Amino acid sequence: MFGNRNRRKALLVSAALVGSALLMTACQDTDGSGGGDAGAGQSGSPSVGSGPSASADGPAATPSAGAPEADPSASASGGREGSGADTGSGEREQVGQVCGANDLSWSARSESQAGGYILVMAKAKSGITCVLPAALPTIAFGSDGTEAGPAEQSVGKAITLSGGTVAYAGVNPKTTNTDWGKELDTIIVAIGNEDANPVSLKVGTINVDKPVVTNWHTAPKDAVPFS
Numbered sequence: 001m002f003g004n005r006n007r008r009k010a011l012l013v014s015a016a017l018v019g020s021a022l023l024m025t026a027c028q029d030t031d032g033s034g035g036g037d038a039g040a041g042q043s044g045s046p047s048v049g050s051g052p053s054a055s056a057d058g059p060a061a062t063p064s065a066g067a068p069e070a071d072p073s074a075s076a077s078g079g080r081e082g083s084g085a086d087t088g089s090g091e092r093e094q095v096g097q098v099c100g101a102n103d104l105s106w107s108a109r110s111e112s113q114a115g116g117y118i119l120v121m122a123k124a125k126s127g128i129t130c131v132l133p134a135a136l137p138t139i140a141f142g143s144d145g146t147e148a149g150p151a152e153q154s155v156g157k158a159i160t161l162s163g164g165t166v167a168y169a170g171v172n173p174k175t176t177n178t179d180w181g182k183e184l185d186t187i188i189v190a191i192g193n194e195d196a197n198p199v200s201l202k203v204g205t206i207n208v209d210k211p212v213v214t215n216w217h218t219a220p221k222d223a224v225p226f227s
Contacts, residue, residue, distance in 0.1 A: 099130035099161060101190050102197040108187070110204060111170075114226050118171040118203050120189060122216075124161035132159040132216045137169045138190040138198070139213045142182055148173075148213040151225040156215030170214045170223035173206045181209035 104122045111119050120137070124130060134155050139148040148171055159167050174181055185205050190198035217223045 097130050099124070099132050099191050100197055101195050101199045103128050103130050104161065106189060106199050106201055108201045108203050111224075114172070114224050116172075117225050118173065118187065118206070119220060119223060120169045120171060120187075120201070120213075121220075122161065122167045122169075122189075124163070124165070129160065129162040132161060132167055132191065134158045134215075135192055136215060137213055138188075138193055138195065139169075139171055139211065140188040140190075140198075141173065141208045141211060142184045142186070145188070146182070146208060146211065148211040151212035151214045156217065159216050159218060165218070167216045167218065168220045168223040169216050170225040171211060172213075172225040173208045173211045175212055176209045178209065181207035184208050 099122075103125060105125055107121045108118055109121075111117050120139070122132070134157055136150050136155065137148075140146060141148075151170065151172060159165070161167060171187065173184075183205055185202060187201050187203055188198050189201060212225055214223045214225050
């Protein structure tokens with residue numbers, strides 16, 4: 001009798017334990033914290049008030065507020081300056097261009113030294129900077145274009161004319177000891193034989209026979225055409 005009672009008590013205890021375990025499992029399934037499907041559903045939808053999600057490539061790049069912008073006027077080489085020398089007025093002028101006769105202001109006068117000669121003077125016009133090349137001035141006389149030969153054995157240096165700088169050349173119109181010659185009152189001056197704009201200078205009546213001319217010089221005393 002006591003054996004049957006003890007067996008029945010053991011069965012009741014086992015049944016109570018199994019029921020308690022089933023009850024705990026049911027509670028876990030209904031609280032939403034352990035279900036795999038529920039968690040997946042929550043992570044698949046954004047929460048209210050959140051910003052747009054970033055793409056797989058990351059957020060779109062936006063320029064920084066303090067970043068400098070490229071200057072469209074700058075050249076590909078990194079600078080905007082033009083070539084040439086600064087004139088001080090925001091403009092630039094070409095450096096090293098060869099003078100033409102029309103770039104210069106001209107004058108001439110007769111001198112008595114060395115038996116008499118003509119001193120030719122050239123000065124750059126306002127706003128012009130140019131170079132007299134290291135070559136003999138081109139001096140011609142009269143309608144037949146009689147040209148002066150060199151009075152010096154070597155060619156002089158190039159001279160840059162600008163502002164108040166003056167270049168001087170001395171012309172001896174007659175190097176012969178005869179009475180023969182052409183009487184003329186004008187000389188033609190050019191910067192080399194290719195000068196397209198030679199100038200004509202009045203010099204008074206002169207007797208021309210085998211004329212010579214010096215190189216350009218920056219001092220008049222150096223432009224005396226000694227025989």
